[in-house]
Amino acid sequence: YLDLITEGKLSPGVRDGTYTVQGRRSIHAPLYTVGDNEKVAVISDLDDTVLVTNVPDPVAALRNMLFTDPKKREAVHGMASFYRQLQDVLGGAPFFYLSTSPWNIEPMLRQFISVHGLPQGPLLLRDFDPRPKTFIPSGVEHKLEFCEQLMDDFPGMKFILIGDNGQHDPQTYAKIANDHPGRVLAIGIRQLQPIESMKFHMSLHAMPDVKVPVFYGHSGDNLRRTMIPYIQELRDHQKLRELHEQTLKQKKG
Numbered sequence: 001y002l003d004l005i006t007e008g009k010l011s012p013g014v015r016d017g018t019y020t021v022q023g024r025r026s027i028h029a030p031l032y033t034v035g036d037n038e039k040v041a042v043i044s045d046l047d048d049t050v051l052v053t054n055v056p057d058p059v060a061a062l063r064n065m066l067f068t069d070p071k072k073r074e075a076v077h078g079m080a081s082f083y084r085q086l087q088d089v090l091g092g093a094p095f096f097y098l099s100t101s102p103w104n105i106e107p108m109l110r111q112f113i114s115v116h117g118l119p120q121g122p123l124l125l126r127d128f129d130p131r132p133k134t135f136i137p138s139g140v141e142h143k144l145e146f147c148e149q150l151m152d153d154f155p156g157m158k159f160i161l162i163g164d165n166g167q168h169d170p171q172t173y174a175k176i177a178n179d180h181p182g183r184v185l186a187i188g189i190r191q192l193q194p195i196e197s198m199k200f201h202m203s204l205h206a207m208p209d210v211k212v213p214v215f216y217g218h219s220g221d222n223l224r225r226t227m228i229p230y231i232q233e234l235r236d237h238q239k240l241r242e243l244h245e246q247t248l249k250q251k252k253g
Helices: 058-067 079-089 103-115 139-153 169-179 194-199 220-252
Strands: 013-019 027-033 040-045 095-102 123-126 158-164 184-190 214-217
Touching (some): 040 139, 158 169, 184 220
Parallel strands (some): 040 095, 184 214
Antiparallel strands (some): 013 027
């Protein structure tokens, strides 16, 4: 994959990009452009937040990664409809997906997102590297790095963070929220069912103290029922504030 910064003027949206490296055939990939006027974005974990991965079981994870048809991959119940409604409430807000999966399976993850009707968005994956963990970032470091990068890339934007308690998302998101006061509007944590944690030997992680609302649920339906009303309230409050500021400007003019 390529990791580079380039300049250009593009309108917001998704378009097909063609990438060419000398001596290699051209490839196509989606190019996502985020508008300057976007005020809120969603950062979502993929593994066991929206996609059932069996990550703690190396054999099952490898089998799923390499051999399972994306159309047959299991999605966490209700997350797709929750995300679609969340994006609608936020007026088409961009989604960024984090995963500790390697870049090698990007096409499979992209197809999974499409098949299950999840909002399209950039995938932020990890290098597949057989070297010892001291040479490459851990899953926690990987997610922290990309969250920090998004905070820096979009300084005027606020974020909603969604993950699960099967890995270290609570600690990761708490650090982001505490290190960037006022930038995180809410945190959603999909709680694994007890049978999931027992079956795949997962250690469940509690949410550290944070000064932002945290919502919990075993499924997308649970999170939707609690988070959507809160986000709608935030949106309506923001609209009233903007209308008030516009009225004041008109009076001064």
